[in-house]
Amino acid sequence: MGNFLSNARNKIESFMRDRYPWDVFTDFAKHQAHKPLPPHVSWWHTFGSLAVFLLVNQIVTGILLMVYYRPTSDHAFDSIKFIQTEVPAGWLIRGLHSWGATLMIVMLILHMIRVFVMGSYKKPRELTWVTGVFLLGVTVTFGFTGYLLPWNQLSYWATTVGTEVSRNIPVIGNAMTVFLRGGEGISGETLARFYVLHVVVLPWVVVGLVAVHLFLMRVQNLATMDPVGSAPSWPKDQAIRFFPEHVLKEMSVFTVFLGLLLALVIFSPPELGEPADPLNTPAGIKPEWYFLPTYQLLKYFPKTLGIFTSMLPPLLLLILPFIDRSLDRHPKRRPLAMTLGAIAVAASLILGVVGKISESHVQFLGKTYEVDLYGRWLAVHDETSDTGAR
């Protein structure tokens, strides 16, 4: 068997070498596999790889879901129900896709926080950061377009509210909303548009962006903690080889993470809810968790101002390497950047939590409060009222 494989390999190599610059390919692959990484590369550097793993998970499970999914308003809900209840392992494939989408955004956020804290976005890696911000934007768009596809009450009305927001963009807002929806309201035409975006357009965009992102990362290697412009101070003998040292670390994290993903799918499967009803908006419609901070922020500002305010955080993220020109990378030597970063994370968390509990009843220290639209807590005296966050 070993002999057969060895012979086959030699024949393939000989075939390729006769026709192509085979050694150039193999040398490139060997160079990439054994590339020395800076010694500070740690477990924190595995978030990006996990995001790539989740992208592969999304592509594979997405293709499998397409086999049974029907993107029409008459059949979408039933086809998802069929996948969930009738197709062997359908619940697993849908669960992996649904939870994979959520965790992919978590991983991207953690990866960006790591890059921010270690100052890796600074010169000469500005464009790597910019492609990363675009990747986050595309991934969130994936989430938004995919959310409508089950055609249930939650997805229908969250998409109604989400797309209606774009109507507030000056001049082009109305046309943009109509274009996005394929008409005035959310209909089967919106579903078809979102489906095409979700399964054809965005995958190409994301694969292209990931390719550019990884290419830039490999060409420039991982950033050290040395200040911008100074020569890397780590001795070559302390370098960590990408293969096998770092890959082993990534495989360990990957194994644990796969267990976590499966546990979430098994113990907290995604719900399907009720089919979409265009004449009945259920109470307590909220967007997905990653839109909650923006959703809440929009409530505090008038329409157009709200749009501009909600566009500021992503814009700041995008231009961060060009406005933060300090040379230091180490977080201890960047107190202002660290403080502002911490405030941004805290503000997002607070807005997200307030968005989640707004317009619901919350029980706190034995008392029931009604949380209004803006997050204000009003004591409820009626003991028969609803308790617990809805």
Added chain:
Amino acid sequence: MVTDNGLPRRKFLDYFLGGGLGVLLLGMAAPIGAYLWPARKRGGVQEMIDAGRVSELPVGSGKAFQVGGHPILLVRAGETEFRAFSSACPHLGCIVHWDGPSREFKCPCHAGVFSADGKVVSGPPPSALIAYQVTVTGDQIKIKVPPA
């Protein structure tokens, strides 16, 4: 080699081919844009539709239905008082419902409240509900609705 106006032949060819390619791409983008623009974008004139019978709608009650993708709410606010509105909340498009006892329209999304004549009473909606003309002939209720 240089042309009569001093532009090198090579540069002239570059501009010519580059410009030609640009025009070609623009020419291709136009039908793509037209194709993607919603084919069923509303147009045309309003039409009268049958919205039910007076005897089917007790005083204080409402009836929700859809015409050409437009969600419509018909309410009987009084014995001879019939009103029809778009039930899409002008805030973020959620469907308002008619609350008979309080004689108000309420939005389940952000607590917007509208009076029986569609005006904003409280909450974030920026404008009143869109009203449609209602005509009652004998027992028949007709509404003039937007074109489908």
